[in-house]
Amino acid sequence: MITADILLQLAETHGTPLFVIDHDELRNNYAMFKQYLPRVQAYYAVKANPDPAIIKTLFDAGASFDVASMPEFRVVYDIIRDMPEKERQQWIWDKIIYANPIKANESLVELDRYKPLVTFDNREEIIKIKEFAPHSGLALRLRVPNTGAMVELSSKFGAGPGEAVDLILEAEKEGLTVEGLSFHVGSQTTNFENFVQAINLAAHIFSEARERGYDKMFLLDIGGGFPAPYDDSVRPFSELARKINAELERLFPPEIEILAEPGRFMVATAGTAVSKIIGKAVRDGKLCYYIDDGVYHTFSGIIFDHCQYRIEAFKQGSTQICTVFGPTCDALDVISMAEELPINLERGDLLYSRNIGAYSGASSTYFNGFPPATVVHINL
Ligand SMILES: Cc1ncc(COP(=O)(O)O)c(C=O)c1O
Known part of the structure; x- marks a missing residue:
């Protein structure tokens, strides 16, 4: 401190x-996230603080990035643009998710050049992605309980559980590939049960998709929401991590990649x-x-x-x-x-x-x- x-x-x-931004603290937060959630790759949510120096420090520490707009995409891409062409595509996959479920046509046209992973949550977006960014990989954003979160996000985004697999199959019919699921339990979530319920819901959608013949999903993005210790009422991160790890181990075999999009937790x-x-x-x-x-x-x-x-x-x-x-x-x-x-x-x-x-x-x-x-x- x-x-x-x-x-x-x-x-x-x-x-x-x-x-004042303390980069030791950024590195400590990243290390703590990795220590307690070793199976989860942190995609820092750039919107929390898009300062390029923060992105560079977290990149050097091993982080990947969640971007919500083309300007955010470009800040991250600037770090990897000098890689040899062959490695660059792999880096884009490993380092960036475009996690805004609603994207302008112009953004999709630009994104298609990079073939990243993007989120979606409705039929209209499938049509747009097919037309303007058909080379993207898709992750379906689910609507999950945001009970008790400081910032509620579920009223704006997320496919309901009843329509999730229909959307996955519809995207497939359009020639797109849904690689996995994502959700967000609400920002500054001190109600840890939100994570437990969301992971269980995602596991349910994985198995319904398999039952209905779709077996191409290999990733789960557990979003952001990890609380910053603003005051003593916020229970320790280790306690939340224990719950998340237990549910992931119980419900998702090791070959399923687990991502998260922590913003506040890294920079607050x-x-x-x-x-x-x-x-x-x-x-x-x-x-x-x-x-x-x-x-x-x-x-x-x-x-x-x-x-x-x-x-x-x-x-x-x-x-x-x-x-x-x-x-x-x-x-x-x-x-x-x-x-x-x-x-x-x-x-x-x-x-x-x-x-x-x-x-x-x-x-x-x-x-x-x-x-x-x-x-x-x-x-x-
Ligand atoms: C899609 C998405 N991912 C990640 C985040 C970061 O959330 P947090 O700062 O709570 O970790 C947000 C915040 O609004 C978001 O909308």
Whole structure:
């Protein structure tokens, strides 16, 4: 963990708002994932934080990548583009899954040049893939319970269990090959039963497909959702891994390849935001601090990720419940209405927020003319 002293030094050197990415932490998270889920190849979900330096560090550690758009695809492809042509195709298969079930025609046309693995979940997409990217491999995205996840994804994507094998057979009829199944249990899933139920459902679809004469599936993609340790209520990753391993071993023979698409788990703890107090007021009797970063910038996860971050002060002092606002003129730009902070903080004092590496800077804007925080990489 980066110490407060180092954060202060970095802020002095680079100014604020600052978004610090610790690459040792990225490597530790990747190693932990591999240690506890040795059978699972991690395809880092680039959307969580698409910074090319993060992708390079995870690539060097052994990760593969889940991309959701052509720009994300290109960031990853840039790393492998210099490989000899013959090896490159294998690398694309091993290193990239295009895991957005709905793709624009133009994206499919471009994707077809690379023949990657892509997900789909409905008939219309089969028609599009056949027309525009017939050389892709397919993985059918299933709809699975997202109970208790911080970010629910099952209402937007996923084929229902009753239609899954029909879709697989329909894709085959169109000359496409469904190589396996995928699902997502919802982001920041602290209800570990979601994984157990989803793996069981996938096993059921595998056997129904076999019974109906389809035996070309060789992979299962268990998606993302692995929780970051935002607070003590999140049970240890080892406990989740034990459950996943037990179900995989029971239901999927070793020749079935297992993939996952962890995003938050890899980057959340690697990111720390450092901001500066730019104003101070008392409103309705409550002390309010205004800082130089907010929900249009590094704290965007408050809106888009339904995530709340703890704000800490470097300075000590007696505390009270305060409000912390971002710098823009929008009243939506509220970081916290209830943060326990010292009351003696002054303009120019710094605050910091740990565990803010995922779904944060990725959605930063230039709203009100304020640019995104400066990104600093440490332990590269
Ligand atoms: C298809 C897909 N895969 C992976 C992820 C990453 O999920 P997480 O950050 O919860 O691991 C997401 C997040 O939205 C997703 O939509």
